[in-house]
Amino acid sequence: TAAARGAVVLTRVRALALTGTGARVRDELTGEEGEIRARAVINASGVWADGLVDGIRIRPSRGTHLVLRPDCLGPLPAGLHIPIPGESNRFVLVLPQDDGRVYVGLTDEPVQGAVPDVAEAPETDIGFLLDVLGSVVDVPVRRDDVVGAFAGLRPLLDTTAGTGASARTADISRRHAVLTSSEGVVTVVGGKLTTYRRMAEDAVDTAVRVRGLAAGP
Template sequence: LRGGLLSWDGRLTDDARLVTAIARTAAARGARILTRVRALRLTASGARIRDELTGEEGEIRARVVINASGVWAGGLVDGIRIRPSRGTHLVLRADHLGPLPAGLHVPVPGETNRFVLVLPQGDGRVYVGLTDEPVDGDIPDVPEVPETDIGFLLDVLGSVLDIPVQRDDVVGAFAGLRPLLDTTPGEHSGAAPRTADISRRHAVLTSPDGVITVVGGKLTTYRRMAEDAVDAAVATHRLTAG
């Protein structure tokens, strides 16, 4: 080790609390929040939806429709191709790693711009992540963590530890799917680019019939993503912005 950088800007957000806070803020501004409802079909003037608890279907009418459905966006609007990418985190106990006053950035062997992050939490847990693996076929509602992801993260972590962490030391794991926009023209010629090499920048797209879609992006840019999507809706449908 020849040097290091100590900072406090990478602290994780409780994503569940963030979603709840945004929904409550929207409701306070007059929004109607519907949970456990699946969008089946979108048009510029509304959506066909299904209540996942009762199975009842119905129509929602709207002046503007914004498709912000992540990895499912391509199934609701024609012409949008998504390359889902699985990101896995492991959950370890801090006592298996020793005292960690700060997080670690561990270079992935053989890569020039990929790292595994070791992020200590305030409750004695440590998150280790994350992977970048393409997901083919049907998109699961809850992505599962394969043993290959766990083995990869443990191998990278072990490359910098005197005493490697064992599989039995993993007390949990979770994964999410990145909605990466596939921008390759037409059919792929030759090997498709790795999901790790696809841009994380978000994109706001407007379909020929006026549905606004926002895809890509990251948690850290969610406010800018929302702003750009709303700006596109206001411009496309000539709305009056408050």
């Protein structure tokens, strides 16, 4: 959509540093570095956002989904919401697809250490989801019924530091936040896939206001 409206999209280019009026970047294929100038800069780099702007603390959380082979659960005319044992407001979703495959997810696990470029689904996540599923279905679902798994990372804004609140990523708010640095960089973090349009709107509105830009309706 952005490219169709005239935006220039640069792939395989890494942002090294941001200011309110530009970015220092590096071509990951050639190693060449350069400057990009702009009237406004929005940091929407997800789980890497705190590496580009000071004063932001991100708690990455891994969410894993499984793909089960067709018919391993028998006829499944509707999806399921399975309460996670010991939790008051967390569920595992079981979502049948038109081709017979079934999606099962998702986890909420903190990412320890360096944030990976590509999230992978570990066996611990796969086992956890199979155990929760097995707690409510009569048909045994085995590891070889899993034909695929995929994972993503949530860029949760950590507001618990120094508060004594729970350190679990599952307890961190999913609400998005739009923050402006002292240099004028607008950062958007948090949120969910279902709120991406509101996140984009809030980030752009903030950039227009902070940088004094003219904008149409």
